[in-house]
Amino acid sequence: xxxxxxxxxxxxxxxxxxxxxxxxxxxxxxxxxxxxxxxxxxxxxxxxxxxxxxxxxxxxxxxxxxxxxxxxxxxxxxxxxxxxxxxxxxxxxxxxxxxxxxxxxxxxxxxxxxxxxxxxxxxxxxxxxxxxxxxxxxxxxxxxxxxxxxxxxxxxxxxxxxxxxxxxxxxxxxxxxxxxxxxxxxxxxxxxxxxxxxxxxxxxxxxxxxxxxxxxxxxxxxxxxxxxxxxxxxxxxxxxxxxxxxxxxxxxxxxxxxxxxxxxxxxxxxxxxxxxxxxxxxxxxxxxxxxxxxxxxxxxxxxxxxxxxxxxxxxxxxxxxxxxxxxxxxxxxxxxxxxxxxxxxxxxxxxxxxxxxxxxxxxxxxxxxxxxxxxxxxxxxxxxxxxxxxxxxxxxxxxxxxxxxxxxxxxxxxxxxxxxxxxxxxxxxxxxxxxxxxxxxxxxxxxxxxxxxxxxxxxxxxxxxxxxxxxxxxxxxxxxxxxxxxxxxxxxxxxxxxxxxxxxxxxxxxxxxxxxxxxxxxxxxxxxxxxxxxxxxxxxxxxxxxxxxxxxxxxxxxxxxxxxxxxx
Numbered sequence: 001x002x003x004x005x006x007x008x009x010x011x012x013x014x015x016x017x018x019x020x021x022x023x024x025x026x027x028x029x030x031x032x033x034x035x036x037x038x039x040x041x042x043x044x045x046x047x048x049x050x051x052x053x054x055x056x057x058x059x060x061x062x063x064x065x066x067x068x069x070x071x072x073x074x075x076x077x078x079x080x081x082x083x084x085x086x087x088x089x090x091x092x093x094x095x096x097x098x099x100x101x102x103x104x105x106x107x108x109x110x111x112x113x114x115x116x117x118x119x120x121x122x123x124x125x126x127x128x129x130x131x132x133x134x135x136x137x138x139x140x141x142x143x144x145x146x147x148x149x150x151x152x153x154x155x156x157x158x159x160x161x162x163x164x165x166x167x168x169x170x171x172x173x174x175x176x177x178x179x180x181x182x183x184x185x186x187x188x189x190x191x192x193x194x195x196x197x198x199x200x201x202x203x204x205x206x207x208x209x210x211x212x213x214x215x216x217x218x219x220x221x222x223x224x225x226x227x228x229x230x231x232x233x234x235x236x237x238x239x240x241x242x243x244x245x246x247x248x249x250x251x252x253x254x255x256x257x258x259x260x261x262x263x264x265x266x267x268x269x270x271x272x273x274x275x276x277x278x279x280x281x282x283x284x285x286x287x288x289x290x291x292x293x294x295x296x297x298x299x300x301x302x303x304x305x306x307x308x309x310x311x312x313x314x315x316x317x318x319x320x321x322x323x324x325x326x327x328x329x330x331x332x333x334x335x336x337x338x339x340x341x342x343x344x345x346x347x348x349x350x351x352x353x354x355x356x357x358x359x360x361x362x363x364x365x366x367x368x369x370x371x372x373x374x375x376x377x378x379x380x381x382x383x384x385x386x387x388x389x390x391x392x393x394x395x396x397x398x399x400x401x402x403x404x405x406x407x408x409x410x411x412x413x414x415x416x417x418x419x420x421x422x423x424x425x426x427x428x429x430x431x432x433x434x435x436x437x438x439x440x441x442x443x444x445x446x447x448x449x450x451x452x453x454x455x456x457x458x459x460x461x462x463x464x465x466x467x468x469x470x471x472x473x474x475x476x477x478x479x480x481x482x483x484x485x486x487x488x489x490x491x492x493x494x495x496x497x498x499x500x501x502x503x504x505x506x507x508x509x510x511x512x513x514x515x516x517x518x519x520x521x522x523x524x525x526x527x528x529x530x531x532x533x534x535x536x537x538x539x540x541x542x543x544x545x546x547x548x549x550x551x552x553x554x555x556x557x558x559x560x561x562x563x564x565x566x567x568x
């Protein structure tokens with residue numbers, strides 16, 4: 001056992017003395033030491049139940065012959081940080097959480113780990129840490145929040161952001177905005193649509209890092225505690241049988257995960273996070289690998305933000321397993337191993353199946369013929385970008401550029417009524433390095449929806465979108481503006497064409513003539529975590545990680561490629 005390095009032999013007496021001081025006896029010290037890592041915080045509902053789940057997971061570890069060692073790491077809540085400078089900390093927190101798990105687990109030579117996670121960045125960080133450490137481990141998502149009810153209709157945090165836009169347009173009163181705010185979030189759990197948290201929870205199940213069905217259980221459901229206890233038992237099985245995460249994270253399981261994201265019109269952040277997980281696992285995986293998954297997988301789950309239902313209704317319909325069952329029946333998934341020791345197909349076949357439900361459709365009767373995103377290239381994105389298709393199915397947009405140096409400028413323009421039908425809003429210098437931190441633009445996109453412009457304008461950015469975003473939106477443009485990407489050279493009024501069928505994003509402006517006049521903007525921060533991240537972070541097209549192998553785009557490294565006839 002790894003933990004023998006700190007607890008066995010005469011020279012380890014000081015370490016054993018420290019362990020005794022925590023209340024452990026000889027028997028407990030002799031057992032495998034298993035980390036119970038969680039991201040509990042009471043700053044938001046997303047991670048609010050994780051301390052209770054940690055108690056259950058620890059009990060399961062003890063019951064199965066291990067000694068749990070609990071520790072906490074950070075969480076940054078997007079729903080609170082959104083639209084503020086604090087949102088710059090969100091994506092960075094994914095790296096910090098991964099690093100802190102690595103340091104705590106390796107620093108104490110722990111034998112295995114259960115990672116309890118609850119929101120947008122804690123979930124991919126759990127997978128990244130499991131892949132990086134590659135010791136026996138299990139991940140468990142704390143669960144979705146129940147939807148709120150307003151005027152007898154279910155609502156989520158998405159409707160609060162959109163109400164802000166409606167309020168700015170004078171469509172609803174102060175009192176109505178306050179009522180929506182009060183009704184949206186009833187208790188513990190992460191945001192309730194197929195936003196980033198629930199998308200990534202489904203990804204963990206599909207990769208095999210979480211037992212199928214466990215992540216679907218809502219945060220406040222009575223069965224959640226038993227699922228955590230079982231994860232404690234399961235990690236001890238993994239330890240005895242030496243099942244490790246990198247056996248599960250393969251190109252095949254990554255393809256499966258990308259298809260599940262596409263089939264549920266899930267968050268485009270999954271692209272960023274799956275790239276990062278692949279880097280940690282040493283799996284060859286690129287931005288372009290997402291395109292066939294989306295192009296050949298129909299949307300079969302009727303989920304917010306573009307659909308009608310929340311994750312609670314999906315759970316009632318059979319959860320992630322129900323989506324997988326339909327894709328397996330259509331030959332769209334491949335069998336892979338999972339953390340339980342049984343295969344993905346075996347786990348999925350054993351899952352309950354609701355006889356009457358309207359959330360998940362068969363592949364033969366899809367909601368949309370193709371998945372919820374597309375990878376584009378062109379002279380505005382030589383390294384690629386991602387078009388979110390969670391809207392009414394438009395595939396082409398052409399309009400004049402309205403250029404804003406950051407989210408705040410763009411939001412103010414929307415709220416002031418300065419955006420008109422046919423405009424292409426350009427928000428730049430919000431990329432991984434330029435932000436720094438690659439903020440999500442939900443405040444702007446939701447304000448557009450609230451003002452009734454969601455189907456009449458487009459938005460492009462080197463930043464990101466929340467999973468709650470819908471409309472004609474292009475994010476992750478790479479290279480980013482701060483590192484000399486072509487988006488930095490756009491001028492007000494330039495013609496921009498976004499064509500999903502051709503997989504192209506382009507302008508007819510003479511960008512080459514403007515290149516000589518471009519100067520890199522000064523860093524927005526010069527000290528602390530944000531400054532370090534800005535120096536180290538790689539391209540969004542490579543997952544925006546600080547992994548040593550990350551690709552850092554510079555003006556001289558911008559390259560041209562041809563993808564399916566589109567010349568960048």
